[in-house]
Structures are given as structure tokens and as C-alpha cells.
Amino acid sequence: MKRALFxxxxxxxxxxxxxxxxxxxxxxxxxxTVAAGATATVxxxxxxxxxxxxxxxxxxxxxxxxxxxxxxxxxxxxxAEAEAVANLNIDLIGCKEYVKITVTGGEAGALVLGDATDHxxxx
Numbered sequence: 001m002k003r004a005l006f007x008x009x010x011x012x013x014x015x016x017x018x019x020x021x022x023x024x025x026x027x028x029x030x031x032x033t034v035a036a037g038a039t040a041t042v043x044x045x046x047x048x049x050x051x052x053x054x055x056x057x058x059x060x061x062x063x064x065x066x067x068x069x070x071x072x073x074x075x076x077x078x079x080a081e082a083e084a085v086a087n088l089n090i091d092l093i094g095c096k097e098y099v100k101i102t103v104t105g106g107e108a109g110a111l112v113l114g115d116a117t118d119h120x121x122x123x
Contacts, residue, residue: 008114008116009112010025010114010116011110011111011112012110012113014030014101014108014110016102016103016104016108017102018101019047019098019099019100020099020101020111020113021098022095022097022098022099023097024116024118025092025113025114025116026092026093026115026117027089027090027091027092027113028089028090028111028112028114029088029089029114030087030090030101030103030108030110030111030112031085031086031087031088031108031109031110031112032076032086032087032103032106032107032108032109033083033084033086033107033108034076034077034078034083034084034085034086034105034106035078035083036080036082036083036084037078037079037080037081038106039075039076039077039078039105040075040076040078040086040104041069041074041103041104041105042063042074042088042103042104042106043056043071043072043101043102044057044062044099044100044101045057045099045100045101046095046097046099046100047097047100048096048098049098050098052098054100056071057072057094057095057099058072058094059072059091059094061091062090062094063088063090063091064089064090064091065089066088066089076088085109092113
């Protein structure tokens with residue numbers, strides 16, 4: 001039996017500050033473009049409803065293998081002499097149904113939701 005890898009992800013166009021329904025997905029990858037010598041900050045907030053009050057996610061492991069600032073936001077540092085695209089891995093297990101991701105100092109390009117909890121398998 002094989003996992004249906006491509007049937008278990010959803011790729012979404014993304015704008016900073018937009019709200020995404022993450023129900024059924026346990027992780028995400030956010031593509032962020034950062035200018036040369038710049039630092040981007042990524043904040044993730046969550047809520048039970050799409051138009052509810054969003055609060056920071058109290059999870060010190062929200063950003064997998066990534067630097068965080070004192071407020072729990074991810075820091076993407078580009079020390080190169082050219083613009084770079086970084087893929088930020090996000091663990092959504094501790095998040096409520098709706099997440100709002102805000103990028104400052106960089107430009108978000110796409111959001112990929114992954115680790116679907118209800119996934120098909122193929123023989």
C-alpha cells in the first residue's frame with residue numbers, strides 16, 4: 001500500500017494577514033521572499049471562528065527548526081547579497097480551526113497545508 005502524498009496536501013495562494021481554515025491539516029509550509037540583508041518576521045494567530053478574535057499560538061515548537069523572537073514570531077534572516085525565498089515549516093497541531101499568518105519585512109507567496117488527518121491510500 002502506498003501513501004497518496006499529493007492527495008494529502010493543499011497549495012493555496014497566500015496574502016499576509018489572511019485567514020486560513022486549517023481543519024484536517026496538521027502542518028504547513030509558508031514560502032516567504034526576503035530581500036538581501038533583510039529579516040522577515042512571521043506571526044501566527046488562531047481562533048475558533050473565521051471572524052473571531054485571533055490570539056497568538058502558545059506553542060514554543062510552532063516553527064520547526066527556525067529562530068523565534070521573544071514574542072514567539074519566526075525570524076527569517078537573509079544574510080545573502082541577493083533576494084532569497086525561504087520555506088518556513090509550521091506545526092499546526094496546537095492550533096485552533098482558523099489561523100491568521102502575518103508576514104512583516106518579507107513577501108508571502110504560497111501556503112501549503114499538509115499532513116492531512118484523513119488521507120487516502122492506494123494499492
